[in-house]
Amino acid sequence: MNPFKSSIYWRLLIWFCLANLLVLFLGSFLTQRFIEYTTAVEINWTALAQDANQSYESGGAPALGNWIVQQRHEGIDATLYEKGQALSPVWLPPSVRQSLPAWFDAGRNLLLQPRPGLYVSVQQVAGSDGQVRYLVALSRTHTRLRPQTRAKILLGVQLTLSLLFIGLVGWWVARSVAKPVEALRDATRRMAAGELSTRVGRQGGMARDELAQLARDFDAMAERIEALVAHDRGVLQDLSHELRSPLARLHLILDLAQRSRDAAEADAYFHQAELEIVRLDRMTGEMLALSRLEGSIPGMNRENLDLVELVRGCVEQAELEAQARHVQLRLTSPGAPVIVFGSASLLERALDNLIGNAIKFSAEGGEVEVLARVADGYTGVSIRDRGPGVPKAELESLFRPFFRGSNAVRADGHGLGLAIVQRVVKIHGGALRAANRDGGGLDVDLRLPLAPATKAEM
Numbered sequence: 001m002n003p004f005k006s007s008i009y010w011r012l013l014i015w016f017c018l019a020n021l022l023v024l025f026l027g028s029f030l031t032q033r034f035i036e037y038t039t040a041v042e043i044n045w046t047a048l049a050q051d052a053n054q055s056y057e058s059g060g061a062p063a064l065g066n067w068i069v070q071q072r073h074e075g076i077d078a079t080l081y082e083k084g085q086a087l088s089p090v091w092l093p094p095s096v097r098q099s100l101p102a103w104f105d106a107g108r109n110l111l112l113q114p115r116p117g118l119y120v121s122v123q124q125v126a127g128s129d130g131q132v133r134y135l136v137a138l139s140r141t142h143t144r145l146r147p148q149t150r151a152k153i154l155l156g157v158q159l160t161l162s163l164l165f166i167g168l169v170g171w172w173v174a175r176s177v178a179k180p181v182e183a184l185r186d187a188t189r190r191m192a193a194g195e196l197s198t199r200v201g202r203q204g205g206m207a208r209d210e211l212a213q214l215a216r217d218f219d220a221m222a223e224r225i226e227a228l229v230a231h232d233r234g235v236l237q238d239l240s241h242e243l244r245s246p247l248a249r250l251h252l253i254l255d256l257a258q259r260s261r262d263a264a265e266a267d268a269y270f271h272q273a274e275l276e277i278v279r280l281d282r283m284t285g286e287m288l289a290l291s292r293l294e295g296s297i298p299g300m301n302r303e304n305l306d307l308v309e310l311v312r313g314c315v316e317q318a319e320l321e322a323q324a325r326h327v328q329l330r331l332t333s334p335g336a337p338v339i340v341f342g343s344a345s346l347l348e349r350a351l352d353n354l355i356g357n358a359i360k361f362s363a364e365g366g367e368v369e370v371l372a373r374v375a376d377g378y379t380g381v382s383i384r385d386r387g388p389g390v391p392k393a394e395l396e397s398l399f400r401p402f403f404r405g406s407n408a409v410r411a412d413g414h415g416l417g418l419a420i421v422q423r424v425v426k427i428h429g430g431a432l433r434a435a436n437r438d439g440g441g442l443d444v445d446l447r448l449p450l451a452p453a454t455k456a457e458m
Contacts, residue, residue: 019169043076045111049123049135052080056087057128064088071137078137080125092138096120104134180211184218196226250276304451305344306337307379311372314351318359326364329355333372338379339451342428347448350424353417354383354444361387361442378430378447386441390434398434421446 048071055067064080065088071078079090084104092100095114103110103122110122123135183200190198199222200215250273257269315331322329340347358368362385369384390398399422418434425432430448437443 016166016169019165022165043121043139045109045121045123045135045137046125048076048078048121048137049125052078052135053125053127053133056080056133061088076137076139078135081134081136082131086136087133092136096136096138100136177211180215184211184215187218187222191222191225196222196229198222246276246280250280302342303344304339304341305347307340307347307381307448308333308336308338308372310344310347311351311370311381314348314355315370317352318355321356322359322368325359325362327359327362328367329359329370330367331370331372333370334374338372338374340379340428340448341451342448346424347428350421350446351381353421354381354446357417358383358385358387358442358444361385363387374450377450379450381446381448382443383446384437384441384443386437386439389436389440389442392436395434395436399432418444 052064052067056064059066068077068079068088068090077090077092080087081100081104084101093114100122107124109124110120112120112122114120117140119139121135121137121139123137125133125135127133180200187198187200199219201219253269253273253276257266257273260266260269311333312331315329319329355368355370362368366386369382371380371382371384373380373382399418422432425446425448428448430446432447433445435443435445
């Protein structure tokens with residue numbers, strides 16, 4: 001998995017970057033305030049003037065310039081004046097420059113605050129040569145910092161804030177990840193314990209990330225498993241119920257055959273037993289096919305098919321059975337091919353079941369009409385007969401496994417053919433509908449979507 005495409009990766013990265021930026025800015029601000037209130041001492045303006053004078057006397061204007069740069073780093077703009085001229089120039093507000101002659105003439109030390117947040121100091125100092133000089137200094141505070149502790153305090157504050165914010169962000173991220181993981185683990189345990197209705201649902205902190213996708217996939221899996229298990233249980237119950245009667249008949253037939261003293265009579269019983277075995281085999285095969293289709297595992301490859309050709313082949317195969325029952329088959333189809341995307345074997349089985357069912361319920365001399373058509377991006381196949389039809393109240397149950405209508409109690413079959421047809425149509429994205437015809441009979445309409453290329457041509 002590419003971490004750069006992971007929303008969890010980006011969420012962690014963004015939050016830790018934000019935490020570090022917050023530590024950087026907030027740490028600088030708090031450090032400055034902390035230093036000001038805990039390590040600041042009042043500026044000794046007299047000592048500062050003497051220090052400036054010593055620098056000037058030891059190295060002249062260049063040495064005084066270096067001293068000025070050093071003081072500027074400490075938050076003080078200062079220089080020396082001699083005979084009304086700056087020995088090394090610094091920037092001073094115009095109002096301060098205009099007031100300097102009067103302050104020098106006063107001949108005394110001054111500490112003024114011309115406006116809030118600005119202090120001006122004028123200090124008189126005598127040089128070793130007897131020359132009187134004046135320190136003129138500006139500062140935004142009347143205190144100065146101890147440089148020897150500045151770096152230590154800054155480092156301590158940064159480390160403390162880093163640990164605090166990274167701990168908080170780490171706790172929040174870990175909580176947002178651990179909460180849905182815990183929900184998934186709890187759901188997995190309940191699912192393993194047999195509680196198939198378990199769902200994770202939407203957990204806080206995982207609206208769109210991989211954990212949310214995992215939770216949705218788990219819920220989809222759980223829903224699918226619950227549906228499959230419920231279906232398998234229902235099929236097992238239906239199958240056990242349906243197998244009970246043929247197995248009882250088979251047991252009775254074999255018992256009669258064993259008791260029979262006449263070989264011809266025993267052969268007749270064994271022949272009946274063979275027919276029952278064939279019926280059981282056919283029922284089991286149909287149940288396996290239905291179960292496979294219910295699980296959406298057809299086991300067949302899909303391809304583009306000509307549905308008209310497929311319908312024509314199914315009608316030709318059913319001709320023999322129709323002739324045996326004296327039923328006429330009539331096919332109506334478009335002249336051009338109708339292309340669908342699906343499994344030929346499954347669709348052929350569905351059509352065979354529908355056509356065979358219509359022939360089985362048609363009266364002798366009746367007619368079964370097979371109509372193929374194309375409309376609105378779908379192709380439809382209708383199989384119409386003139387049999388007894390289905391009571392209106394039973395139409396909704398017609399495609400249920402093992403359901404046999406009240407009109408079909410004497411017909412051969414297990415009630416699985418139409419259920420298989422419905423599953424085949426469903427996995428092909430189609431629809432199946434049954435309705436009684438005016439004048440008697442049943443109309444079963446099968447609709448399938450056309451292949452994409454066919455839709456584009458229409």
